[in-house]
Amino acid sequence: MVKYAGLLQFKGTNYAGFQRQKNGTAIQNVLESTLSQINNRATVVRYSGRTDAGVHAWGMPFVFWGREDLSADKWMFILNRMLPKDMRVISVVRTSPEFDPQLSAVAKQYLYCATQERLGPLWDDFFAYLPSLSIETSAVISGARKLVGEHDFKGFSKKGSSVKSTRRKLYEVSVMFAHSRMYFSFVGNGFLYGMVRLMVGTLLQIGWGKQDVNFIDEVLSGNAVANYSAPAQGLHLVKVWLEPDPFLESVKANERDFS
Template identity: 35%
Template sequence: MKRIMLVVAYDGTNYCGWQIQPNGITVEEVLNRHLSDLLKESIAVIGASRTDSGVHAIGNVAVFDTETKIPGEKISFALNQRLPKDIVIQQSREVPIDFHPRFCNSTKTYQYRILNSRFPLPTQRLYTHFIYYPLQAEAMSEASKYLIGEHDFKSFCSTRTQVTDTIRTIYDINVIRDGEMIQITISGNGFLYNMVRIIVGTLIKVGLGIYPPNHVKEILDKKNRLVAGPKAPAQGLTLLKIDYPDLEVL
């Protein structure tokens, strides 16, 4: 028995998220089906990030256990021949059998893209959140700095979450305007349910002038979801990468 790690990129538009759901097709379901067919054994992947419906990924991580004799690095090539074009394995390799993508020390990096222009662009409709009203990216950047560090992010967590520990660490947030595109890139040791999208929704209110930048600190301190901004739409969010500094190379 060996454990294989996959780095998975996907366009989340046509999927009901990562995790298997009774109401629609998911990325996890597609991977399980095609891996099982390829390897002629029952495969169930374990994903690092259970992205929501419509959220995209460049570098999500999943592992599975297998008896196959196919070298780990070759599985990506064989699997990509079977997968739909909106899911592509970027890398596959063998990892220690005790490596778990959710419980091992890691840094996750997400990016949210906002098209801030007079009119929407059809080619960006599935990968950005369109906002007509002018946004002050400088104010959004100033507000984001209050979130860096270890905090209780209960205000920025969906009430549907089942976790009891809402303390997380954000290592860095960058808000950059490039023409009509605003990119919010955020890295941390882990994120609560809908946390990134709620942070973005709150920063948008700052960008619109509804909140002053320092109001974000007040929201953080109140530990109450009702005082934060709305959840930003899913299609603007992409999981860029997950780094595992302690992962042994086999």
């Protein structure tokens, strides 16, 4: 058995999040069951971080121990034949026994997509539908700027997390409005349980005039707690930056082989 790293893309609509669940079907349950069938033995995965029920991912890093007689390309082919249609492995590479996608994650990007009008069945699972209320866009942008930097984000997290520290650093927070659609992008060195959805919810409250923009300062200083969590279906894990990154190393190796 050798260690492989993979990137999993999934639509989270029908799942109870990524992390394995006893009561409910999670992405990890399905992935481990499929890997176990291929390996003919119980197989567990390590991954870069949990996601809430209904949240989607464009590339969730994970690792597993697998049969050495199957190449990385063969692993990807077989997994995509066996996994349900709302999951797809977009890369598999052989990696070192020490590589851990959670410990190696140095930054992540989340994108939140919302709409003020129904977009139809192709998009309903990926955009959060919000009431068609007037939004003060300048206030939302001002609020987003206050989130950038290193802060204690405890007031922007849900209960149930066992992290040692609630301090995180956001490198970039950007907001874009396009007709009836809204996009919120967050890049940071880590995110607390429910943090992105609570930040989006607070920015929306500010845009609707239900909170003052200075409410963000109060939450970050520990004098208030965010109380509106935006719906899960609008949240997408876009990218995880890894150090070391076995996928980049694989690309470099292939380039050397080609030359």
